[in-house]
Each structure stands twice: as C-alpha cells, then as structure tokens.
Amino acid sequence: MSPFETRRGVIGATLASLAALALPGAAFAALTEAAARKLVDGLVAEINRVIASGKSPSAMYDDFEKIFRRYADLPYIAAYALGADGRRATAAQKKAFTNAFTGYLSRKYGSRFREFIGGRLEVQGVKAVKNYYEVATTAYLKGQSPFAVTFHTSDRTGKPLMFNMYIEGVNLLLTERTEIGAMLDKRRGNIDAMIADLKKAG
Amino acid sequence: MLALRAFFAMVPLALTLAACSIPGPEQAPDGIWDPNEPANRRVHAFNTRVDDKVLRGAGTGVMEALPAGGRQAVSQFADTVGTPQTVVNQLLQLRLWRATQNTLRFALNATVGLGVLDPASELGLTPDKSDFGETLAVWGVPEGAYMVVPFVGPSTERGATGMVVDLFTDPLAYVLHSPERYLPPLAKAADRVIARGEFSQTVDSVLYDSSDAYAQTRLMHLQHRRYTLGAEDPASADIDPMALDTTGF
Numbered sequence: 001m002s003p004f005e006t007r008r009g010v011i012g013a014t015l016a017s018l019a020a021l022a023l024p025g026a027a028f029a030a031l032t033e034a035a036a037r038k039l040v041d042g043l044v045a046e047i048n049r050v051i052a053s054g055k056s057p058s059a060m061y062d063d064f065e066k067i068f069r070r071y072a073d074l075p076y077i078a079a080y081a082l083g084a085d086g087r088r089a090t091a092a093q094k095k096a097f098t099n100a101f102t103g104y105l106s107r108k109y110g111s112r113f114r115e116f117i118g119g120r121l122e123v124q125g126v127k128a129v130k131n132y133y134e135v136a137t138t139a140y141l142k143g144q145s146p147f148a149v150t151f152h153t154s155d156r157t158g159k160p161l162m163f164n165m166y167i168e169g170v171n172l173l174l175t176e177r178t179e180i181g182a183m184l185d186k187r188r189g190n191i192d193a194m195i196a197d198l199k200k201a202g
Numbered sequence: 203m204l205a206l207r208a209f210f211a212m213v214p215l216a217l218t219l220a221a222c223s224i225p226g227p228e229q230a231p232d233g234i235w236d237p238n239e240p241a242n243r244r245v246h247a248f249n250t251r252v253d254d255k256v257l258r259g260a261g262t263g264v265m266e267a268l269p270a271g272g273r274q275a276v277s278q279f280a281d282t283v284g285t286p287q288t289v290v291n292q293l294l295q296l297r298l299w300r301a302t303q304n305t306l307r308f309a310l311n312a313t314v315g316l317g318v319l320d321p322a323s324e325l326g327l328t329p330d331k332s333d334f335g336e337t338l339a340v341w342g343v344p345e346g347a348y349m350v351v352p353f354v355g356p357s358t359e360r361g362a363t364g365m366v367v368d369l370f371t372d373p374l375a376y377v378l379h380s381p382e383r384y385l386p387p388l389a390k391a392a393d394r395v396i397a398r399g400e401f402s403q404t405v406d407s408v409l410y411d412s413s414d415a416y417a418q419t420r421l422m423h424l425q426h427r428r429y430t431l432g433a434e435d436p437a438s439a440d441i442d443p444m445a446l447d448t449t450g451f
Contacts, residue, residue: 076443095208131442154444174232183413
C-alpha cells in the first residue's frame, strides 16, 4: 500500500498546489479538510515507507527527522514543550533547543515507530475542531488490537502542518512538556545543560 | 446471595461518594489532581522495583518460552473470561446495546472460539472492555485524586474503588467452583505478564528512560483513562495552535 499511498499523495499535492494557484488570494491560506487529510496521508505514507525500508535504526532516525522537519510545526511543538521556561530563554537558546529537540523527537518516536514494522497506519476521517483539524487514523500492528492515532494539524505558519499527535488519548505536547520540565528540574533550571542532555536523550 | 452481593457493592460505593475528592480552582494544573504525591511516589518506586525484579524478566521469559500463537491464546482466554464482568458493568451503565454485543461476543468466543480464539471479532464484535470504575464515571462520580495502587499501578480514587467492587462483580466467580474458579484470575495475571513482554521497549522507555517516570506515567494514565471513558481531558482541550509565541524557536 505504500507506493500507492505515496503516488496518491504526490498527485494530490500537485493538484492541490495547482488549485491553490488558481484560486484568489483569500482562499489561499485557509486550511481545508482536504488539505489536512492530504497532509496526514502524506505523513502516514512516508512513515509507512520508512518502516518498510528495513534500514538500520540510525538511518531510520535520520529519515524520521526529515519527515518531522517537513510535516511538523516544530517551532510550535518546541515552544509548547519548553513552556513557561521559554520566556527566560535567549534567542540562541531557543534555536539550539528546537534543533536538539527535533533530533530527540526523531529518535524517541522513531524507535516507537520501529515497533510498527509489519504494521500500518490507515487514515479514517477528518473533522474540524475550533481552529484546527483532527485527522483520525488507526494503527494495525501484528498480533495486536488496532488502536487510535490522531493527528492535529493547523495552518498557523501559512501551510498545513502537524502540531500534535495522540496515541489512544495520550498527547505528545503534554508528554514532552512534562519530560522537558523534568529534565530542567534535574539541571536546576539550567537551559544550556538541559539542551546538552537532550542531545543524548531519546 | 443477590442481597449479599448488593451489600458488598454498596459499601465501597458509599465510601467513594464520600471520598472522591474534587480539586479547587488552580489545584489541578494540566488536569492533574495529586494531593498525595509524596505517598504516591513511594508506591510508584515500590511498583517499579517489582517490575524490575519480577515482571520485566517474566515478560521477557514468556516472549522466549511461548510462541506468538500461545501468547495470543492465553490473552484471548483472559479476554473471554473477563467479558461477563464487562456485561454486568455495561448493564449497570444502562449501555444495553454494548452489553448485548458483549453477551454475543462471549457466547461465540466461549463456544465456537473454544475460549482461546476470537471469531467474534471477525463478525465485527471487537473487544470492548469495561469495569466498575467506568460505571461510577457514568453514574457521575468524580474522578477523584490520582492514586498509585501497590502491585497494580496508576489509578484514581474512583478507579481504585471500582477495582475493589469488581472483586465481587464477576458472574463467573459465582458460577465456577474450585479449581476452575482460579483460572480467570490466573489468566488475567498471565495476560499482564505477556503484555509486559510484548510492549517491553515502550514500557521500559517510560519507566526507566524518562527523566521523571512518576510524572510521565501519571500524565499518560490520566489522559488514556479519560480517553477510554470518553471524558474530555482539560489540559488537551486548552491547547490552541494559534495562541503561543513561537518567535525564536
């Protein structure tokens, strides 16, 4: 199913960008249900492709990092994870944190996704929630009951990006804010020391 | 006998109604109400030692000793013998359609499925578990404070009360005689060891690789439980993708 999904994703993306060019400016930025679905379709296809590639773990983590950088609203996720401590961070610390955090996310979620080998994610449906879209998918893993993975997407930056993910109700943003908060506590609030730890974590 | 059962169900229930504490304003940041955190942390540390010394190794052992088919059979048996209790709770919740589906599920899996297969799922009757903690939630009892139960793990005041009541709500326990009546609890214990083995990396990453495993398991338990109960998670509901200053990130 991966090649099919990928092809559909590419065709869909091409059509959508053509349609966007053809439309008057006002409609351009608005995130539509179709765009949210296409984003997750593409994301799911790429995750499935990496899982099926059979590469070494470290090569897979590099691939997952590329996927995160392309599909996720990393500045938002990083700012949320750092929480109130972000207010006292310098510009250089914020940049360094976002970078280290992206690598950490790729390793951590990459190793979880590796357990999906032989399984797949299927998009179920899209619904509008407040100012974002919720894309529901089901994960089918070998020998296990299917479970729900939900992606939240917004067009905060002008293009549709994933800003949160739920696995059976467990929320990525809150999980990571808890983790980063605990890492900061361990370092008595020292942001630079926490960033150094983050580079080794995941 | 019925009266006896009702009595057993009513005592903890009365306690729950009195005991499920409700957080005041600003007392539950991120939807977490944990006034007994120091005691809970001690129980969490104890449970982690039990996991490290017993459960973790047993899980790995089961993965090596039992082939996938054998593990599935044990897990399925645990599911089948647990279904009547789910039906009782769904009846108490007045969820008659789901109780009916689970009755059918039990009838099929216990006969055609020989107790260890899951033909019901093929017909669309997929697993749908419930417990007395959920029944209390449906009845409007508040979640109460977060609570770590020794040997069991994360729960809430409401969830833990439900566990106590569920010691008496399993119809099979009243129908079976020894030694058969020990099979369901044994199967459920074995299923737990199997699950620990099958999800070993994920469980290890949370319990042993998190910076604060206690805070992480608490967050995960509360979110997952609210999700399965169909309740809104207050912290998740607050997330607004537009309302955050991301300058510099």
